[in-house]
Amino acid sequence: MTTTLYGIPNCDTVKKARAWLASAGIAHDFHDYKKAGVPAAALARWVERWGWETVLNRAGTTFKALPEADKQGLDAGKATALMLANPSMIKRPIVEADDVALIGFKPEAWTEAF
Numbered sequence: 001m002t003t004t005l006y007g008i009p010n011c012d013t014v015k016k017a018r019a020w021l022a023s024a025g026i027a028h029d030f031h032d033y034k035k036a037g038v039p040a041a042a043l044a045r046w047v048e049r050w051g052w053e054t055v056l057n058r059a060g061t062t063f064k065a066l067p068e069a070d071k072q073g074l075d076a077g078k079a080t081a082l083m084l085a086n087p088s089m090i091k092r093p094i095v096e097a098d099d100v101a102l103i104g105f106k107p108e109a110w111t112e113a114f
Contacts, residue, residue, distance in 0.1 A: 003029070005095045006092065006095070008092060009030070011093075013092060014092055020107060020110060037087055038087040043090070046094060047080055052079040053079075055079075055090060056082070056090070057091040062088040092104075100114060
């Protein structure tokens, strides 16, 4: 599997993660949620691995701007549908490689994983 970094290019955390990968000499593909959306199979994999509560970025402006009705009664199905419709609500970055899967950017964890 190719190393793939998922995120939004103007996100500061994604920028830090991309710079970290470059400085570590790790070639990677960048999947831009804004331009390409999020693959449903990838989102399902992430929700299964980390749980929808971790994958959903409740602190972001996209989630905060939702109508209250959309924020109520969240479960895996509703949260997944919201993230598919609004990929900016997915915590970022997410990086996947052969035996690496990380959500969020913590240099120590990335160093250990790679």
